[in-house]
Amino acid sequence: MSEEALRDPTDPGPPPRGPSQWATWVGIGAMVLLARLPWPLQRALGRLLGRSLRVLLRGRRRVAARNLALCFPTLAPKERKALLRESFDALGIGVFEFARAWWGGIAPLRQGLVVEGLEHLAAARAQGHGVILVSGHFTTLEVCGRLMCDDAPLAGMYRPHAHPAMEWAVKRGRLRYAAAMFGRDQLRAAIRHLKQGGLLWFAPDQDTRRGDSVFVPFFDLPAHSLTSTHQLARLSGARVLAFAHERRADGGYTLRLSPAFDGFPTRDATHDTARVMAAIEAMVRAVPSQYLWIHRRFKRQPDGATDPYRQ
Numbered sequence: 001m002s003e004e005a006l007r008d009p010t011d012p013g014p015p016p017r018g019p020s021q022w023a024t025w026v027g028i029g030a031m032v033l034l035a036r037l038p039w040p041l042q043r044a045l046g047r048l049l050g051r052s053l054r055v056l057l058r059g060r061r062r063v064a065a066r067n068l069a070l071c072f073p074t075l076a077p078k079e080r081k082a083l084l085r086e087s088f089d090a091l092g093i094g095v096f097e098f099a100r101a102w103w104g105g106i107a108p109l110r111q112g113l114v115v116e117g118l119e120h121l122a123a124a125r126a127q128g129h130g131v132i133l134v135s136g137h138f139t140t141l142e143v144c145g146r147l148m149c150d151d152a153p154l155a156g157m158y159r160p161h162a163h164p165a166m167e168w169a170v171k172r173g174r175l176r177y178a179a180a181m182f183g184r185d186q187l188r189a190a191i192r193h194l195k196q197g198g199l200l201w202f203a204p205d206q207d208t209r210r211g212d213s214v215f216v217p218f219f220d221l222p223a224h225s226l227t228s229t230h231q232l233a234r235l236s237g238a239r240v241l242a243f244a245h246e247r248r249a250d251g252g253y254t255l256r257l258s259p260a261f262d263g264f265p266t267r268d269a270t271h272d273t274a275r276v277m278a279a280i281e282a283m284v285r286a287v288p289s290q291y292l293w294i295h296r297r298f299k300r301q302p303d304g305a306t307d308p309y310r311q
Contacts, residue, residue, distance in 0.1 A: 024163060032103045034099050035100045035102065036103075039109065042096040045096065046092040047089045049092035049096075050088040050091050051088060053088055064087060064088075065084055066309055067295075067296075070298060070308060072288070086289035087289050090139045091139050091292070094140065094141075098142045102170075102176065103173060106146060106147065109253065112250065112251065113253050114253070115256075120257050121257050129239050130194030130196070130199065131239050131241060132199075132202055132229060132233060132238050133154065134202055134229055134240055135245065136280040136284060137205055137295065138292060140247050140253065140290055141245075144246075146177045148201075148255050152199050154178055154200070155179045155182065155198055156178050156202075157181075157202045158181060159208065160185075187231075190236075194232065201243065202229065204226040204228050205225070206295055207296070207299060208226065212226070212228075213225055214269060218298075219284075222301060223297060224300040227269040230273055230276075233265040233272075240260060240261045241257050241259070242283070243256075244282075246287040246290060261279075
């Protein structure tokens with residue numbers, strides 16, 4: 001493991017400098033300013049942003065539409081179009097939630113907050129084990145992670161950014177509330193954290209090029225999925241809980257923890273990964289408009305099958 005992977009994960013390091021970073025710094029500065037707008041105005045602007053992104057990001061719109069057709073084949077075309085519109089509205093609001101979670105205050109977002117299942121977390125911790133909270137890539141991911149940190153000192157796993165300024169900003173923002181942040185190459189540090197009884201928040205539902213992966217069902221389709229939850233639990237002895245979260249129609253948020261997976265992990269990484277993906281699928285079915293459909297989740301298929309996004 002590299003020296004970089006072993007350095008203190010709670011230290012984001014000095015901010016990067018140089019002319020090539022200027023544009024990114026301008027964007028970060030804009031996010032800091034936007035994070036300080038009144039929350040009702042941010043929600044309204046978020047919807048407008050989402051509708052603009054739906055028009056401007058034609059490639060991502062096509063990916064999202066294809067995902068919805070693959071995952072909800074029985075929905076009428078009119079219903080899928082409505083769901084597509086709602087998903088981009090949610091995406092736009094999510095941008096402002098990200099900004100507020102990293103750089104702003106979340107006191108207005110605590111109003112109407114509902115947290116369910118903390119007793120399941122307490123029961124898992126009472127057994128002397130670390131705990132992995134498994135979630136998915138929803139538009140509410142960032143702000144609901146911060147809200148959960150009010151009740152649980154979560155550490156997070158993430159994919160480091162190639163752009164140094166953005167990498168610094170993400171770690172700086174998240175370490176305002178997270179106990180630690182571990183890059184995907186910091187497996188040893190994450191396992192040590194779990195063995196010490198720590199909590200780790202993890203979203204393993206995207207198709208990435210790095211890490212051990214298997215094909216398991218996701219919406220009845222083969223999805224190339226990371227086995228990381230199985231591996232982390234096996235190596236650390238941690239318990240695994242599903243962490244669902246949603247933005248309610250009344251403007252509040254609901255965070256929901258499920259009981260720990262029974263008999264997890266087994267010796268079968270594929271079986272365990274299928275259980276994790278099934279739990280995330282259940283979260284998506286509960287609030288489909290808030291899932292990040294713009295990701296090409298099914299781009300890799302077994303046995304050289306055709307990429308469904310090229311059809």
